[in-house]
Amino acid sequence: MPQSRRLLVVVGVPIFMGATILRAADGGIEFSDTLEQRLIACAACHGKQGEGIRANEYYPRIAGKPADYLYRQLASFRDGRRTYPLMVYFVRYSSDEYLREIATYYSKLQPPFPAPIPPSATKEVLARGEALVRKGDPAKGIPSCAACHGTTLAGMLPGIPGLVGLDPNYVSAQIGSWQRGVRHADEPDCMAKIAGKLSGPDTSAITAYLATQPRAPSMVAAPDTKEKLPMACGSEPR
C-alpha cells in the first residue's frame, strides 16, 4: 500500500451479534455498536436527534412522536401504504422487530423544538385555522385536530402524532397525499376521510395556524384518554 495506515487497535469492542471482536480500525473511524450508530443514515435527513431539517418540508421532525405511530409509518413505507421513494428504499428489506426498535428509539428523543414561525398569513386565515384546529367544522363534518392530536397538539398515545414543530409545507403535503390517495393509514382511514373534506384554503389555514403554535421544551404526546375518538381510525383502535 502506498499510503501509511494508522491502525488503531480497539480492544474488546463487541460487534455484530457478539460473534467477532473488532480487531482494528482505520484512521478517523468513529464506531460504536449502538442503535445511534446504525441510524446515522436516518440522521442525514431527520437530524441526529430526529429533529428534522427545517429547510426541507420532506424531512420532518420524528423525535418524540409516539412509537406506535412511527412504527406504522415505517411499516407503511415498506408495505406500500406510503410512497416516498428514499424511505421505501431504506426500509424495504427490514423486519418488524427492527422497525419497532427504531420507532421506539426516536419516540424517546426530545431535542429542542425550533421557534415558531412568525405568522405571515392574514388574521382571517389564522382565525379560520384556529377554528378548524380547535373546534373543527361541524357543518362540513370535520372534527377538530385537537380532538385527536391533543389540546397541546403534541399528539396522543399510543399512536397519534404531534402536529407542532413540523414544517407547514410538510403538513400540507401530507394532507395532499391523503387527498391524492398516495398516503394510507390502516382502515378505516380517518385522516383520508378528513383530508377529503378539506378545501385548499382550509388546508393552508390549518398549516399556518399550526406553525404559530407554541412548543414547550419537553413537549410529549398526551396520555391515552381511552375516550372514543370523533371518527373510527384503524391505526388508533378504541
Added chain:
Amino acid sequence: MNSQSCKRNVVLLGVVLAAAMGTFGEFGLHNAGAQSTKATKAQSLPSSARNPAQTDGEYLARAGDCVACHTARGGEPFAGGLEMKTPFGTLYTPNITPDPETGIGKWSPDDFWKALHEGRSRDGSLLYPAFPYPSYTKITRADADAIYGYLWSLKPVRRRNTPHDMQFPYNQRNLLMGWRALYFEPGVYAPRADETPEWNRGAYLVKGLGHCDACHTSRNLLGATVKDKELAGGLIPLQDWYAPSLTSNREAGLGQWQISDVVALLRTGISNRGVVFGPMAQVVHDSLQYLTESDTQAMAVYLKSFAQSGMPDDPAQIRPTEGQSTASFESGAKIYDTHCKSCHGASGLGVPPMYPPLANNQAISMEFSVNPIRMVLFGGFPPATRGNPRPFGMPPFSPSLSDQAVADVVTYIRQSWGNRGKAVNAADVARYRTVPVD
C-alpha cells in the same frame, strides 16, 4: 411497485420477442415439438449432497425465490399481482396460490412441471421468459413436485390475475417459439462426474433454482445469456444497477474471496469483503438467508471454482493510484475526509462486516460506475436477516452533495488505496440522481 430482481428478465423481453419475429416459422415449431420428448427425463442429484430439509418444498421455493416476483408489495405472499413495467408494455405476475379459480388450484403436478421445465402454461401457451424457465428447467422433477406440494399447502388466495398489458407485437406469445428454438434448451441439471457432490449441488442451485444468471450474466442482442460469459456480470437497465461479474477479479470476482466470506454475504447480506444492496438485498432477504450453511457453502465452492485469479487488468482501466493531482480527485479527497472517513477510514479499510472496506473492493472500481455512484447518492440499509437482524445504514448524500461533489468523491474512492477505477464525471452522477430507488 416493482420487485427488483424480477425486472432484469423483463428487460430482455423486447429483444427476445424481436428475435422471435425473425425466426418464427417451421424451425420454431419443430423445435418446440422436440422439447416435449426431452421433458420427462428427470435426473436426481447425488443423495450424499442432500439432506432431508433440502427436499422440503418450502425450502426449495425459498431457494427459487418464487415469492419475490409472485407477491405484490404489501400483498398476500404468492398471490401475484406485481407490476413489471417494460418498454414494451406491462406484465403482472400471476397468482400461484392453490385457489381453483384465480390461482393454480386446477393445476396438476404435470402442469407445474411443464411450466418450470418447458416454460409452458397449463393451457399450452408459451410463458414469457420473465419467468426464468431457462434456469428452472434444470430443476429435478422431485424438487418441482416438492415445490408444487408446498404451493398447494398454502392458503388459497382469491385474486384474479391482472391481464398483461403488452403492446403489439409483444402480446403475441407464439412469437416466443423462434427465440426458444435458438436459445432455450430444456433439461434437468446433469451432475458432472469429475466434480464433487458439493460442487454439483452448488452448480444445481446457482444455475437452476437460484437463477443467478438472470442478472449476473450478460445477454446478447437477442436477449439470450451468453454461454462463454456465464456469470460474467450484467447491467440491469430498468433498475439501473449493475450485477457484477462473479468471475472477473476486477468486479465481484471471487478469486480473492474466502469461501467463508461468500457464505456470509449470501446468508447475512454482509461480509468482510462487501455488503449487498439493491436487487441483491432482495435476493438475500427473501431467499438466500434461508438456505442451509451447507447449501450456501456449495454455491460458494461452485462459484469460486471458475473464478479467475490474477487476471491482468484491462489497460484501458488502469489509472495511477499514487500522485493523483486532478482537481476532481483533490476535491474528492476533502469530501471523503468530511463525510466518509468516520465510517470507512482514512485508508478505506472500513469496519467490516458492518462497513465494508473500500480499499481493494472491486465493486467500487469496476468499469461500470453505477453502483458506487448510487451508493453515495442514496446510501441504504443492507437487508435485515437472521444473521444480521439490525443492519447498519449508510446515509444518502443526494440531499447534500452536488453532482460534481459526488463525482469527485466517487473518483477519489475509485482511485485510492490501490483501487484502479476510471474517474466519473458530473454527468454520470446526474444520470443516476433521478433513477427510481424504490
